[in-house]
Amino acid sequence: MSDSLTRRKLITTGLVAAAGASGLGVAAALASRYGLIPPNHRGIFGPSETLTYAAQRVLIPRHSLAREFNRSEISKVAFVNGKPPQNEAYQRHVAGGFADWRLTVDGLVARPSSFSVADLKRFPGRSQITHQACEEGWSFIAEWIGVPLSTVLNFVGVSPQARYVVYYSFDGFWWDSMDMPDAWHPQTFLAYGMNGGDLPVDHGAPVRMKVARQLGYKSVKYISHITVTDAMKHIGDGQGSPAPAAGYSWYAGI
Numbered sequence: 001m002s003d004s005l006t007r008r009k010l011i012t013t014g015l016v017a018a019a020g021a022s023g024l025g026v027a028a029a030l031a032s033r034y035g036l037i038p039p040n041h042r043g044i045f046g047p048s049e050t051l052t053y054a055a056q057r058v059l060i061p062r063h064s065l066a067r068e069f070n071r072s073e074i075s076k077v078a079f080v081n082g083k084p085p086q087n088e089a090y091q092r093h094v095a096g097g098f099a100d101w102r103l104t105v106d107g108l109v110a111r112p113s114s115f116s117v118a119d120l121k122r123f124p125g126r127s128q129i130t131h132q133a134c135e136e137g138w139s140f141i142a143e144w145i146g147v148p149l150s151t152v153l154n155f156v157g158v159s160p161q162a163r164y165v166v167y168y169s170f171d172g173f174w175w176d177s178m179d180m181p182d183a184w185h186p187q188t189f190l191a192y193g194m195n196g197g198d199l200p201v202d203h204g205a206p207v208r209m210k211v212a213r214q215l216g217y218k219s220v221k222y223i224s225h226i227t228v229t230d231a232m233k234h235i236g237d238g239q240g241s242p243a244p245a246a247g248y249s250w251y252a253g254i
């Protein structure tokens with residue numbers, strides 16, 4: 001047994017025993033010792049959110065992959081959830097073929113940068129055929145084409161203090177964040193293509209986040225800004241995304 005596996009097993013046994021013996025508070029204390037506290041730990045579901053997040057992070061190897069499918073398994077119908085940004089600026093980008101779209105990346109990085117869609121397409125591209133599941137109950141299989149977020153993070157140079165990657169939709173309304181294991185995960189993409197073509201407007205053109213290991217709402221569409229941070233407390237309501245205030249988990253692992 002490798003050292004990390006032994007450690008994982010020890011922590012897991014501790015977490016499970018603590019949760020069983022003396023309640024979620026002890027589990028949370030243990031999770032805090034290992035830095036496995038989600039940004040929404042103070043919310044109504046805080047203690048159980050911490051337990052779920054810590055247990056997932058301890059139990060599942062960091063780069064374990066979401067299942068990938070064959071081309072023949074791609075769904076005939078891809079559901080859409082949520083409208084494109086309802087503003088004129090977005091309509092102008094659509095009319096201009098997104099030539100002036102920029103994705104800015106800043107925060108705890110050595111080289112804050114701004115990328116056009118063409119810039120993103122110059123990085124080595126990847127594709128994945130994965131399942132997208134919405135919290136509302138529907139799901140579909142699609143091919144997503146893009147650049148792994150890790151490639152862009154390596155390009156801008158992430159500081160060792162980084163703990164979260166926060167990402168914002170052009171409409172300024174949708175945003176979310178993920179921890180560094182998901183940010184470095186090989187199936188976390190900045191997707192600019194879908195099922196062989198450019199990403200359609202309904203699905204987030206010109207570029208969306210695709211987080212294969214979490215529920216659909218983490219895959220924010222129309223991405224125009226990414227920021228790397230060591231703390232979530234000064235961002236939004238401090239819970240890592242608007243999801244917790246709406247009754248959903250910050251960590252939506254599947």
Ligand SMILES: Nc1nc2c(c(=O)[nH]1)N[C@H]1C(S)=C(S)[C@@H](COP(=O)(O)O)O[C@H]1N2
Pocket residue numbers: 078079080081082083132133134135169171174202203204215216217218219220221222
């Ligand atoms: N900007 C933006 N991103 C978004 C949404 C949205 O309404 N606006 N909906 C989210 C939800 S709830 C889901 S399930 C997926 C749906 O992606 P799809 O429309 O490509 O199926 O996008 C997520 N990202």
Ligand SMILES: [Mo]
Pocket residue numbers: 081133134135136216217
């Ligand atoms: Mo969703």
